[in-house]
Amino acid sequence: MAKQERAVRTRETLIHRAAETFDREGFTIASLTTISTQAGVSNGALHFHFASKAALADAVEDAALQGLRAVTAQSSPAGASHLQHLVDVTHGLAHELRGNKVLRAGFKLSGDVARPRRTDLREHWQSWVEEEVARAGAQGELRPGVEPEGAVSAVVGATVGFEVLSVRDATWISRRTVTRFWELLLPSLAAQDVLVRIQAQGSGA
Numbered sequence: 740m741a742k743q744e745r746a747v748r749t750r751e752t753l754i755h756r757a758a759e760t761f762d763r764e765g766f767t768i769a770s771l772t773t774i775s776t777q778a779g780v781s782n783g784a785l786h787f788h789f790a791s792k793a794a795l796a797d798a799v800e801d802a803a804l805q806g807l808r809a810v811t812a813q814s815s816p817a818g819a820s821h822l823q824h825l826v827d828v829t830h831g832l833a834h835e836l837r838g839n840k841v842l843r844a845g846f847k848l849s850g851d852v853a854r855p856r857r858t859d860l861r862e863h864w865q866s867w868v869e870e871e872v873a874r875a876g877a878q879g880e881l882r883p884g885v886e887p888e889g890a891v892s893a894v895v896g897a898t899v900g901f902e903v904l905s906v907r908d909a910t911w912i913s914r915r916t917v918t919r920f921w922e923l924l925l926p927s928l929a930a931q932d933v934l935v936r937i938q939a940q941g942s943g944a
Contacts, residue, residue: 750788750798752778758799758844766796767853793855796848800858803845807860810835810842811867816942821875822929823937825868826921829898830941832864833912836902846902865895880933890928897924914940 756778760769771792775785789795810831815824835842842860849860872887872894881890897920904911921939929937 746788749778749780749784753780753785753788753795754798754802755841757795758802758841761796761799762840762844762847765853766792766848766851771795796854797857799841800845800848800860803842803848803860804858804863806835806839806842806845807832807863811864819942820880820933820936821871821878822880822925822933823942825871825875825894826925826937826939827941827943828867828871829894829921830914830917830943832898833901833914833917836905836912837909843902846899847906850903861895861899864899865891868894880930882928882930882934885928893924893928917941 753774757769757774760774760777764773769792771785772782774795775782778785785795789798811828813828813831815827819827836846845858845860848854849856849858849862869887869891872881872890875881876885876887881887901911901916901920910916918940921937925934925937925939
């Protein structure tokens with residue numbers, strides 16, 4: 740049992756160190772030697788868990804997807820609108836991107852054209868936004884004339900753009916930046932009776 744536990748811990752350590760390296764250097768430049776050294780294990784131990792750099796990157800993306808699903812599964816206060824929940828989750832995503840290197844690396848790997856796509860976090864994020872906007876529309880929360888597809892494009896384009904820009908400037912995923920985005924978008928997105936109840940800074944702020 741102790742041997743199994745050590746193997747699990749080693750695998751998790753490798754995933755986290757790989758995430759840090761992929762986040763910092765990108766998939767192409769990152770080396771398995773660097774990752775194994777930072778994890779404090781031999782190259783042989785690394786290859787025992789992962790046959791290749793691509794397999795290790797796949798594991799990082801899988802772990803990042805679990806993190807993204809945890810973000811989208813967060814709840815808003817009872818009685819909150821679907822649009823408020825959308826606002827809250829975008830703040831939650833930005834918060835996790837600020838501190839969760841695995842999630843950040845997963846998004847970076849999803850946009851890396853140098854490797855085949857296996858788990859595309861950006862597509863998963865887009866799908867979730869589409870579902871939440873559809874729920875908002877079904878409940879009459881969207882302003883008359885708003886096209887759901889347009890709303891999805893605005894939200895996904897902005898949030899993924901913030902994630903990309905944050906590589907060099909973390910203020911792009913700050914609470915202030917996300918709040919200001921929603922302050923700008925919500926008046927053209929939400930029905931008036933819903934708009935007055937939405938907190939652009941997030942209901943948990």
